[in-house]
Amino acid sequence: MALFKLHVPILDDIKTKGWRSALVATVDQTVERITAGINVGEIRSILRGDAPQRPNPRVKPHADGFWMHMRPTFFHEQVMSLYPTFRLGWLTTYMLVFETITGLFLMLWYTPSPDIAYTNMLSLLSNVPFGLFMRDLHRLGAELMVMLVLLHMLRTFVTGSYKKPRQFTWFTGGVLLLLTLFLSFSGYLLPWDQLALWAVTIGASMAEATPVVGREVNLLVRGGADIGANGLLRFYLLHVFALPLIAFIFVGVHYYKVIIHGHSLPPGAEKVGEDTARKVPMERRMYFLPDVMTRELFWTVGWLALMVFMVTWGGWHAPLEPHADSQITPLHTTAPWYFLWLQGMLKLGDKVFFGVILPGILSGLLFVMPYLEVGPSRRYADRRVGLSIAALTVVIMSLLTFMGTPYYGVSSSPDQEVLTTLAPQTHPGLLRGTAYDELPVGDWVASGWNNAPSQGLQAVLQLYNKEIERYSDELVNAKGKMSITEIQAGLKQVTMQLEWEDNGAQASEPVIVYLHRDSGYEH
Amino acid sequence: MVTRVALGTVFMVATLMIVSFTAIDEPARMAKFESGYEGRSVEAGAALYANNCATCHGPDGKGIAGRAPALNVADLYNGTRFREMGWGGTTRDYVYGAIASGRPRASAAFAEYPQRMPTWSREFGGPLRPDQVNNIVDFVMNWEETALLETVAEKPSDFVSVGLDLKDPVLPAGDVARGEKLTQTYGCVACHMNPDMNVAPGPGWPAKYYSGGVSIAERAATRFTAADYTGKATSAEEYLRESIVQTNAYIVPTYAANIMPVIYGEQMAAQDLADVIAYLQTIE
Numbered sequence: 001m002a003l004f005k006l007h008v009p010i011l012d013d014i015k016t017k018g019w020r021s022a023l024v025a026t027v028d029q030t031v032e033r034i035t036a037g038i039n040v041g042e043i044r045s046i047l048r049g050d051a052p053q054r055p056n057p058r059v060k061p062h063a064d065g066f067w068m069h070m071r072p073t074f075f076h077e078q079v080m081s082l083y084p085t086f087r088l089g090w091l092t093t094y095m096l097v098f099e100t101i102t103g104l105f106l107m108l109w110y111t112p113s114p115d116i117a118y119t120n121m122l123s124l125l126s127n128v129p130f131g132l133f134m135r136d137l138h139r140l141g142a143e144l145m146v147m148l149v150l151l152h153m154l155r156t157f158v159t160g161s162y163k164k165p166r167q168f169t170w171f172t173g174g175v176l177l178l179l180t181l182f183l184s185f186s187g188y189l190l191p192w193d194q195l196a197l198w199a200v201t202i203g204a205s206m207a208e209a210t211p212v213v214g215r216e217v218n219l220l221v222r223g224g225a226d227i228g229a230n231g232l233l234r235f236y237l238l239h240v241f242a243l244p245l246i247a248f249i250f251v252g253v254h255y256y257k258v259i260i261h262g263h264s265l266p267p268g269a270e271k272v273g274e275d276t277a278r279k280v281p282m283e284r285r286m287y288f289l290p291d292v293m294t295r296e297l298f299w300t301v302g303w304l305a306l307m308v309f310m311v312t313w314g315g316w317h318a319p320l321e322p323h324a325d326s327q328i329t330p331l332h333t334t335a336p337w338y339f340l341w342l343q344g345m346l347k348l349g350d351k352v353f354f355g356v357i358l359p360g361i362l363s364g365l366l367f368v369m370p371y372l373e374v375g376p377s378r379r380y381a382d383r384r385v386g387l388s389i390a391a392l393t394v395v396i397m398s399l400l401t402f403m404g405t406p407y408y409g410v411s412s413s414p415d416q417e418v419l420t421t422l423a424p425q426t427h428p429g430l431l432r433g434t435a436y437d438e439l440p441v442g443d444w445v446a447s448g449w450n451n452a453p454s455q456g457l458q459a460v461l462q463l464y465n466k467e468i469e470r471y472s473d474e475l476v477n478a479k480g481k482m483s484i485t486e487i488q489a490g491l492k493q494v495t496m497q498l499e500w501e502d503n504g505a506q507a508s509e510p511v512i513v514y515l516h517r518d519s520g521y522e523h
Numbered sequence: 524m525v526t527r528v529a530l531g532t533v534f535m536v537a538t539l540m541i542v543s544f545t546a547i548d549e550p551a552r553m554a555k556f557e558s559g560y561e562g563r564s565v566e567a568g569a570a571l572y573a574n575n576c577a578t579c580h581g582p583d584g585k586g587i588a589g590r591a592p593a594l595n596v597a598d599l600y601n602g603t604r605f606r607e608m609g610w611g612g613t614t615r616d617y618v619y620g621a622i623a624s625g626r627p628r629a630s631a632a633f634a635e636y637p638q639r640m641p642t643w644s645r646e647f648g649g650p651l652r653p654d655q656v657n658n659i660v661d662f663v664m665n666w667e668e669t670a671l672l673e674t675v676a677e678k679p680s681d682f683v684s685v686g687l688d689l690k691d692p693v694l695p696a697g698d699v700a701r702g703e704k705l706t707q708t709y710g711c712v713a714c715h716m717n718p719d720m721n722v723a724p725g726p727g728w729p730a731k732y733y734s735g736g737v738s739i740a741e742r743a744a745t746r747f748t749a750a751d752y753t754g755k756a757t758s759a760e761e762y763l764r765e766s767i768v769q770t771n772a773y774i775v776p777t778y779a780a781n782i783m784p785v786i787y788g789e790q791m792a793a794q795d796l797a798d799v800i801a802y803l804q805t806i807e
Contacts, residue, residue, distance in 0.1 A: 049524060118654065126557040129549045133542075294524055298531040305534040312541050322567060323654055487583065488665045491565055514569040516562030520555065 036065030038289070046290045058289040072259055074285040075292055076277065079263040084159050087299050088152035089258070093251065094300055095145035099183075100244065102138040110190065112236035114229050117192035118323045125320070136311035139318035142184045144307070146338050149180045157390050160378030161264040165275065167370035169257040172250055174367045179247045181338060186239035188336055189232060195426065197324035198333040200235070201227055206335070206342055210356045226326065264378075273376035319427060330425035331416070332406035344403030414471035415498040415508035418480070421467045422460065422496060423513045428521040431460050431494065436517040439484050439492060446480030468498070475500040490517040561661065568662025571655055575643070584666055591636055595666045597673055603682060606790050609709045614667075619660045623647060685796045687768050687788040689761050694793055697801025705799050709787070715739075724782050726775050728806045734777070739763075740804045751776075763800045767791075 013022035032039040037060025038046075052058055059073040079085060109124045109131065111117060124131040153173060156162055162170035189200040204227065208218045221238075223230025262277030270276055286292060310316045321330075335343050345354045365372075373386060380387060402408060412420075422431050438456025446468055449461035464480045472478070478500040487493045492515045498508040573582065581587050584595030598604050605617045612620075623644035643649040644656045651659075685692065706712050717723035720734050730738040743759040746752060754773040756762040765772050768788035774780050791799075 122560055126553050133545055290524060294527045298527045301531045301534045305538045308538050308541050312545055489668050491569060491665060514566040516565050518558040519562035519566060520559035
C-alpha cells in the first residue's frame with residue numbers, strides 16, 4: 001500500500017511525448033515562470049527584431065511580475081532619444097543603487113569609532129583585496145551622483161517639466177537633492193582623516209549660524225560640543241540607515257509621480273498648455289521589452305565601464321589625509337565642493353544673512369517654484385525670463401563656488417601662502433609628490449631653479465620662485481631657501497624658509513616637511 | 524537594437540578585463556600601500572619627535588647627558604638595554620611601552636638620568652593619541668639599521684648568556700650589593716620578597732617570609748640532600764643556580780611548576796648569576 005504518491009510532471013510528459021520534447025517543454029515553462037510571462041519562443045522573436053503580435057505578449061511581465069510592475073509597458077518614442085532627458089533620471093537612480101552596493105561592501109570593513117575608523121581605512125586599503133577599488137568607486141559614485149542630480153534638476157527646469165500637473169514631482173525632486181547632498185556630507189566624515197573632520201566641521205558650523213534652531217540641531221547631529229565619537233556614530237547611522245531609507249521612500253514617490261503623469265514630452269511636441277504625455281498613439285509607442293530595456297541596460301553598463309575605467313587606468317583615487325586631529329586645522333581647508341558656494345557666500349558679509357537667511361530663502365523658492373511659476377507654455381521662446389534666470393543662477397553659483405575656494409579672499413601672510421603652495425596642508429602637493437631620489441641633499445635657493453641638479457627639484461624650485469614673484473610687491477628682495485638633509489635611512493628633512501626686506505630683514509617661520517622613500521605620494 | 528546590444532557587450536567585457544587586471548595587481552598594490560603608510564608613519568613620527576622628544580633625547584637621538592639616554596645606539600636594538608630590565612617582549616614593544624607610560628622614577632639601571640620621562644599616551648593620561656605614539660615608535664625604530672651598524676666606542680656588546688648548565692661556565696666571584704640590585708631589576712623581588720606567604724607565587728627568601736621559617740641561604744645548604752629532591756645540584760651554590768636557570772628541576776612542596784619564568788639562563792650573564800647567588804646566600 002503506497003503511503004503517498006510522488007508526482008513528477010516531467011515523467012508524465014516523457015511518457016507521452018518522448019524525452020526530448022518533454023525537456024524542451026520544461027525549459028520553456030521554467031523560462032516563462034522566471035520572466036513572468038515571456039517564453040523562449042517570444043525571447044527569440046524579440047532578439048530577431050520582430051514586431052510584436054497583437055495582443056502584445058511582451059507586456060505580461062509588467063502585469064504579473066514584481067520587478068516590472070512599476071515600469072510602464074510603453075514609452076513615447078520622443079522621450080527615448082538622448083534629448084530631452086539625457087538619461088539623467090535613470091543614471092541618478094542607478095547611482096543610488098550603485099552606492100548602496102559599494103557601500104555594503106565597505107560596511108564590512110568599517111567601524112564608526114574615532115579610535116578605529118582610520119585604522120580601518122588603512123586596513124581596507126592594504127589588507128582587503130579590491131578595497132581601494134570599492135572605496136574609489138563609492139567616492140566617485142558619490143561625487144558623480146551629486147553632479148547628475150544637479151544636472152537633472154537643471155534639465156527639468158529648462159524643459160519646463162515641473163509645470164502642471166508635475167509640480168509635486170519637482171518638490172519631491174528637491175527633497176531628493178537635499179538627501180543626496182546630506183548623504184554625501186555624512187559620508188564625508190567617515191574616513192576620520194583631516195579632510196573629513198575639518199570639511200564637516202566647517203559645514204556644521206555654517207549650519208550653526210541658523211537663528212533659533214541652529215545650535216540645537218547642530219548639538220543633536222554632533223551629539224557633543226564638537227565632532228567626536230558621538231558625532232561620528234550619528235553621522236554613520238544617518239549615512240547608512242536613516243538617509244538611505246528616506247531616500248528610497250522618496251525615490252518611490254518621485255518615480256510613481258513620473259509614471260502616473262508620464263514622462264513629459266519635449267516642449268515643442270505639444271500644443272501650449274496641453275499635457276498629452278499619457279495618451280501615446282499606437283504608432284508612437286516604444287515598448288519596454290525590448291527597446292527601452294536594452295537602452296537602460298546599455299547606459300548602465302556603459303556608465304559602469306566609465307567609472308571602473310576612471311578609478312583604475314584613469315587614475316582617479318579617493319584621498320586619504322593624515323589622521324584627524326582636532327588641534328590642527330589645515331590651512332586652506334574647505335567644505336566639500338558642493339558646499340563651496342555657501343562658503344563663498346559667507347565671505348560676502350554677515351554670516352547669519354549670507355549663510356542662513358539668503359540660502360534658506362533661495363532654497364525655499366526652489367522647492368515651491370512650480371507653484372509660483374504657473375505660465376502655461378513650456379516652449380523655450382515663451383520662457384525667456386525663466387531660462388535667463390536659470391542661466392544666471394548657474395553663472396552665479398559657479399562664481400560663488402570659486403569664491404569659496406582658498407584662492408579668493410583668504411588673508412594669510414604672503415610668506416605663509418608661498419610656503420603653503422609648496423607644502424599644502426590639505427593634500428600632498430608638488431613637494432611631497434616628487435620622487436625621493438630627485439631631491440638631492442643640500443642647500444638650495446628658489447631663484448636658482450634653472451641650475452637644479454634634477455628634474456624633480458627643478459620643478460619644485462620653479463614653483464617656489466613663481467610663487468615668490470607673485471607676491472613680489474610685499475616680499476621685496478625675497479630669497480626662498482630650501483635645505484634638504486637625510487636624517488635617517490630613507491628619511492629626508494626639507495626645511496623651507498623665506499627671507500625678505502620689509503622695514504629691515506624679515507624671515508618667515510621655517511616650514512619643515514619630512515619625506516620617506518616609500519610614502520608614495522606621487523600616486 | 525543590435526548596435527546597443529553589441530556595444531553593451533563590449534563595455535561589459537572591457538569592464539571585466541579591467542577588473543581582472545586589477546585583481547592580478549592587487550597583492551602588489553596592497554603591499555606597496557602598506558609600505559607607503561609605514562613611510563608616512565615615520566614622517567609623522569619625525570615631526571612628533573622633533574616637537575616632543577628632541578629636547579631631552581637630542582635631535583638625532585644621541586641623548587643628552589644627565590637628561591635622557593641615547594636612542595640612536597645599538598644597545599637599544601640588540602636587546603642589551605631591556606635585558607637589564609628583564610623585558611620579555613620585542614624591542615618595539617619596549618619602545619612603545621616606554622613612550623606610552625613614561626618612566627615614573629629614575630630606574631636603577633639609569634641612575635644617571637634622574638628626571639622622570641613623561642607619560643605620553645592618552646591611554647595613561649598623556650597628550651598623544653595611540654596612533655601618534657605608534658608614529659614615534661616607527662620613527663625611533665627607523666634608526667635600527669644604522670644604529671646596529673655603528674661600531675660603538677664604549678664597551679662593545681659582548682653579552683654571553685650563562686646558559687642552563689650547572690657547572691659550565693664556572694661562575695666568578697659574586698658581588699653581594701650588585702646582586703641585591705639585580706634581584707630588583709630582574710623582578711625577582713616581586714615573587715620572592717612578598718611578606719604575604721599565602722599570595723606569593725614563589726617561596727620567600729627571608730626566613731620570616733617563608734612558611735618553614737628558614738631563609739633561602741639555609742634552605743640552599745640543606746635541600747639538595749633531602750629525600751624528595753629531584754634535581755642534580757651537589758652544593759648550595761649549585762642548588763641556587765639550578766633553581767634560577769632550570770626552574771622546573773625541583774619544585775618546592777606547596778608551590779606549582781611552570782610559574783617561575785624560564786628565561787634567566789638566556790638573559791643573565793655569568794657575573795649577574797654569580798652576584799645574585801652571592802646575595803641570596805647572605806639573606807637571613
